Amino acid sequence: MSVDPACPQSLPCAEASDYKDSSPTPVICGPEENYPSLQMSSAEMSRTETISPLPYSMDLLIQDSPDSSTSPKGKQPTSTEKSATKKEDKVPIKKQKTRTVFSSTHLCVLNDRFQRQKYLKLSNILNLNYTQVKTWFQNQRMKSKNNGVTQASVPTYPSLYSSYHQEWLVNTTGNLPMWSNQTWSNSTWSSQTWNIQSCSNHSWNAETWCTHPFYNCGEEFLQFCIQFQPNSPVSDLEADLESPYVTQQTTRYLSTSETMDLFLNYFTNMQPEDV
DNA sequence: TACCCGTTCGCG
DNA sequence: CGCGAACGGGTA
Numbered sequence: 001m002s003v004d005p006a007c008p009q010s011l012p013c014a015e016a017s018d019y020k021d022s023s024p025t026p027v028i029c030g031p032e033e034n035y036p037s038l039q040m041s042s043a044e045m046s047r048t049e050t051i052s053p054l055p056y057s058m059d060l061l062i063q064d065s066p067d068s069s070t071s072p073k074g075k076q077p078t079s080t081e082k083s084a085t086k087k088e089d090k091v092p093i094k095k096q097k098t099r100t101v102f103s104s105t106h107l108c109v110l111n112d113r114f115q116r117q118k119y120l121k122l123s124n125i126l127n128l129n130y131t132q133v134k135t136w137f138q139n140q141r142m143k144s145k146n147n148g149v150t151q152a153s154v155p156t157y158p159s160l161y162s163s164y165h166q167e168w169l170v171n172t173t174g175n176l177p178m179w180s181n182q183t184w185s186n187s188t189w190s191s192q193t194w195n196i197q198s199c200s201n202h203s204w205n206a207e208t209w210c211t212h213p214f215y216n217c218g219e220e221f222l223q224f225c226i227q228f229q230p231n232s233p234v235s236d237l238e239a240d241l242e243s244p245y246v247t248q249q250t251t252r253y254l255s256t257s258e259t260m261d262l263f264l265n266y267f268t269n270m271q272p273e274d275v
Numbered sequence: 276t277a278c279c280c281g282t283t284c285g286c287g
Numbered sequence: 288c289g290c291g292a293a294c295g296g297g298t299a
Binding site: 276277278279280281282283284285286287 | 288289290291292293294295296297298299
């Protein structure tokens with residue numbers, strides 16, 4: 001019932017290190033520099049259009065997947081085939097689509113990785129352990145459930161003062177009035193709450209937010225802010241090396257102005273098609 | 276095994 | 288005293 005005061009994080013630490021040991025994230029998930037990079041890949045762009053986007057790790061896992069199950073082997077064009085394609089040069093060649101059929105083993109491994117990666121990736125970024133992130137999500141689910149879906153847990157972002165983006169937002173999202181008149185108190189912004197924070201006096205509800213084109217930009221912005229926190233590790237790998245899960249993290253705060261500057265800097269450098 | 280849910284407990 | 292992190296039992 002009570003937590004052992006000698007080692008309050010013994011269980012989370014053990015669990016986290018289990019994942020850490022068995023899941024060499026930087027290797028399996030690809031280069032971590034994907035996060036500091038603010039350029040959205042085509043995969044990420046398509047991800048923003050999906051209702052339930054895959055994490056980056058899935059994109060990276062899938063992108064180089066061999067198409068062995070569906071693509072006939074030895075499909076290298078023969079000399080006759082080459083000449084045939086030369087003849088058809090004038091005709092627009094329709095590149096044949098291939099659809100990868102994952103084996104049950106593939107799906108098993110991928111799903112397993114996906115389930116854990118959801119929290120692993122975030123925990124690495126935030127330099128928290130896996131259990132802390134998972135618990136936070138659980139508590140947030142309970143919190144939003146108790147408060148009602150439309151009243152709380154609608155993540156919001158500050159006004160954009162870039163007229164370029166503001167115009168684009170209006171045009172693409174309809175009559176959402178959120179980018180102009182919100183006031184942001186200091187309590188609105190903290191290192192833990194600015195990314196997923198409800199604002200009680202705005203006109204958003206879950207639907208308007210979830211259909212907003214910035215809905216999927218939270219993680220990129222999050223990474224962007226972390227990147228610019230002066231005391232933050234440069235990379236996830238560096239974070240792992242110098243500060244394992246055992247350490248009790250101290251909360252770092254960004255001031256309102258700092259966060260606003262980061263936000264504006266981030267989104268004003270982003271092209272609309274990136275969003 | 277992850278999630279739900281009630282609960283405890285520490286902190287400001 | 289309220290909030291939120293964390294715990295532990297139950298469940299599918």
